[in-house]
Amino acid sequence: MGRYTDSVCRICRRENLKLQLKGERCYTDKCAMERRAYPPGQHRHERAKFSPYRIQLREKQKIKRMYGILEKQFYNYFRQAARQKGKTGENLLVLLERRLDNMIYRLGLAESRNEARQIIQHGHLLLNGKGINIPSCLVRIGDIVEVREKSRKMPRLLESLESAPRREVPSWLELDQKNLKGVVKTFPKREELTMPIQEQLIVEFYSR
Numbered sequence: 001m002g003r004y005t006d007s008v009c010r011i012c013r014r015e016n017l018k019l020q021l022k023g024e025r026c027y028t029d030k031c032a033m034e035r036r037a038y039p040p041g042q043h044r045h046e047r048a049k050f051s052p053y054r055i056q057l058r059e060k061q062k063i064k065r066m067y068g069i070l071e072k073q074f075y076n077y078f079r080q081a082a083r084q085k086g087k088t089g090e091n092l093l094v095l096l097e098r099r100l101d102n103m104i105y106r107l108g109l110a111e112s113r114n115e116a117r118q119i120i121q122h123g124h125l126l127l128n129g130k131g132i133n134i135p136s137c138l139v140r141i142g143d144i145v146e147v148r149e150k151s152r153k154m155p156r157l158l159e160s161l162e163s164a165p166r167r168e169v170p171s172w173l174e175l176d177q178k179n180l181k182g183v184v185k186t187f188p189k190r191e192e193l194t195m196p197i198q199e200q201l202i203v204e205f206y207s208r
Contacts, residue, residue, distance in 0.1 A: 056205035059198055066195070067096050068113050073136070078206055089199030090190045097188045100127070101135035103145060107175050107182040108167060111160045124151040139184050147180040 064074045081091035096102065101116040104125070110116035117135040119125065125132055126146050127139075139145070147157065161177060169175045170192055174183045 053205075053208075056201045059201040060205050063093075063096070063197060063199075063202065066113075067099065067102060068117065069096075075206070078202070089203050092202065093190065093193055093197065093199055094187055095138065097193070098138045098140075099135065100125075100132065100137040100139055100145070103139050103173065103182065103184070106167075106170055106173055107145075108163075108169060109147065109157060109160055109180070109182070111156075111163065115156070115160070119157070124148055124154070124157075141184055141186055143184045145182045152180055 060074075064071070069077070077095050078088070078092055081095055082088045084091045097106075101110075101113050101120055104110050104116035104119060105113045110119055120135045121133050123131060123133050124147060126148060127137070128144055131148075132145075147154075151157070157180075170188060172184065172186045172188045172192065174185050176182070
């Protein structure tokens with residue numbers, strides 16, 4: 001499977017939005033968006049034509065890169081959301097939030113979703129008492145995620161928990177910081193997602 005190997009700061013600059021891809025660095029003066037708040041590339045200062053198609057594409061790319069998902073997988077989430085009852089755009093966001101790597105990031109056990117994927121793939125977590133190494137696993141109401149006993153003194157994990165107060169744990173999750181355990185209380189609601197996302201543009205993009 002292909003993966004992005006270039007600087008992730010270029011992604012934030014391209015989307016003109018802090019996507020929190022570098023964890024704690026995004027809150028410091030070293031953040032590329034603080035130092036170079038303009039698109040990367042040779043023609044960054046030229047006036048761009050914002051056609052309806054371009055606006056829809058940029059919104060899709062922004063969300064896809066925010067959650068670290070490739071095109072085929074993202075489109076599969078969209079098709080799954082379209083089959084569910086309710087608004088397709090909101091269903092899509094709920095599916096993305098239910099990813100295990102996103103849950104670990106939201107709980108504060110990792111500084112970024114990419115770091116959360118590494119923690120999961122290296123086998124440091126238990127899901128309902130069983131080992132799990134699939135970052136894309138969708139959590140359900142009542143699921144319990146905890147750090148393995150032998151992994152609870154990992155320096156990166158402890159550092160993430162120290163900086164976690166910057167990002168409040170969302171109301172649909174519950175964190176037991178002492179036991180390094182998280183519980184899914186309910187599914188997230190649209191109003192809880194504070195990032196500037198216009199999911200209707202994605203629906204329009206795939207409905208062309």
